[in-house]
Amino acid sequence: MQAPRRVRDLGVVVGTLPTGPLNAITDVPGVLVGQTTISEGDLQTGVTAIVPDSYATGLPAAVAVGNGYGKLVGTTQVDELGVIETPILLTGTLSVFRAADALLTWLLDRNPTATSRNPVVGETNDGFLSDIRRRPITPEHVHAALDSASTGLPLEGCVGAGTGTTALGFKAGIGTASRVVDAGTVGALVQSNFSGTLTVRGTPIPAEPIDADGNSCMIVVGTDLPLDARQLGRLARRAIFALARVGSDYAPGSGDYAIAFSMGGTAAYADRDLRSPFQAVTESVEEALLNSLTMATTTTGFRGNSARAVPHDLIRRAT
Template identity: 70%
Template sequence: MPTRVRSLGIVPGSLETGPLNAITDVAGVLVGHTTIDDGADLHTGVTAIVPPGFGGGTAGSRGGSAALGALPAAIAVGNGYGKLVGSTQVDELGVLETPILLTGTLSVFRVADALVSWLLERDPEATSLNPVVGETNDGFLSDIRRRPITASHVFAALDNASADLPAEGCVGAGTGTAALGFKAGIGTSSRSVGDGTVGVLVQSNFSGTLTVLGTPVPAAKAVGTPGGNSCMIVVATDLALDARQLGRVARRAVFAMGRVGSDYAPGSGDYAIAFSTAAQRSGSFAETGLREVFQATMEATEEALLNSLTMAHTVTGFRGNTRYAVPLDLVKLASG
């Protein structure tokens, strides 16, 4: 039965979590999913991360224009074999001006177009928008060439986003993904840092050998299969970090993939997007305080990645291909 890793007695790191142990512990951040699962050839979807000020979801948003919602942000590229729409403007300006959406590789462009439509409806004055949409390839379990995502799927993920504990595992953009030889999907976690919070959400779909608190769990031993490529990591914080500091945070999130056994394959697109919800000026957060922020980011990313596996179930999909859930008894055994 899918279970969060803490329920298995596995506790990555030493910092305390937020109340939900999720990215939605960062005040105002919402998450929504649309899942497409026909029980046969389609296993895909959309996941929306909606920061405060972007007018979506059921709680915590101010509504209104993208300009009002612009937040400091940065992107780290572990390996650039991916289609991260909107990344160059975030790099150039250090600002996020739309929600962050995740989906399957060949649907990323339709999702970006739908996100622009959704935002234009909410801001009649907008003449330029930079949609940020990431992806991983779910083509092993889903008929990726059909590109089944429509605007209504995107709108539903945005409009239904909430501040509750997000669903994890085989949902939204994680419906058809796999990681470290096993079925994976969406995972989330958070850490408290002083009077602030760092929250992480991941879309796991990368190769390597699953490692739990330093102990490898070989896929062959647990009827898994190799494969999976790419990982999207979203880091949110209410600490007053500027774009440069957020870039340093985003890089630590990519580093944390190594803790769970990523092999950082050359065909993998590994990206982290970090943003702050705090009103701040450049340099307002002391550099000396970043040590604990880095620790929080790496711990939360590690736990989110593990949750993305332990919360997933076995799926048989396109052409009869199967990705098996990681056996939880082996995960517990590896953790000692």
């Protein structure tokens, strides 16, 4: 049994920009992450909560869709207003709607006068390893993830919304990374569950395909750079581009989404100055995706289905 290790600890350095202190989305000031994990035989699922501490005031935000085969609650209002006003939740496909309702309850409990909130909840299909039809996510699971959110290094691999996910022929899960650029930070957190051929710094590592229902990826990007919603949309699109760097085949049944938000206040960037943030987001997402694999462990779940962890020796040899 190999111990989970971040890809950088295996000697793989993605890109050239420096990382934040934790190399995580929580390097962005004011961004917290909390998770609830369900790992009980046929149930391998959970909730991951990304909580910007100033969400209630409304934050510039944008959503990019690579392929819209998925269920991402709350996107039309984000597209219309360019603002996110709640934490972001990730979970399994058929639990999205229960998670959204539980998030709404959590928000209303904290604001007795509120009459409207736009919960944002994304998903990938973890039905290969988890009995997805049971829709096991309860308000208690959601509230525990939100209430436990912290600025520490988020757990990665088989945790939270990544407990039952697979990617590129191997067990995958949650991954995160960050880059420091222009006196600010760009951080990414991913829920990996997509098909293709794992590629590490240009070297393919083929695996037997996993016959899983649904192939998707949710990407959340946070930054404290002062970007407006339109510019965040440009960042979000580049986050989806980064899937190709690790070997995604962008399958027809894959729901590939990125949500980007800024803690940086009023926009002060010229578009011509976005080269460094673009580089930061692609490097962060690429490394987060690899971390989601190398931090995962072999898992057996629903109906005895099993997904093996990527052998770290293969990663080392590829580099």
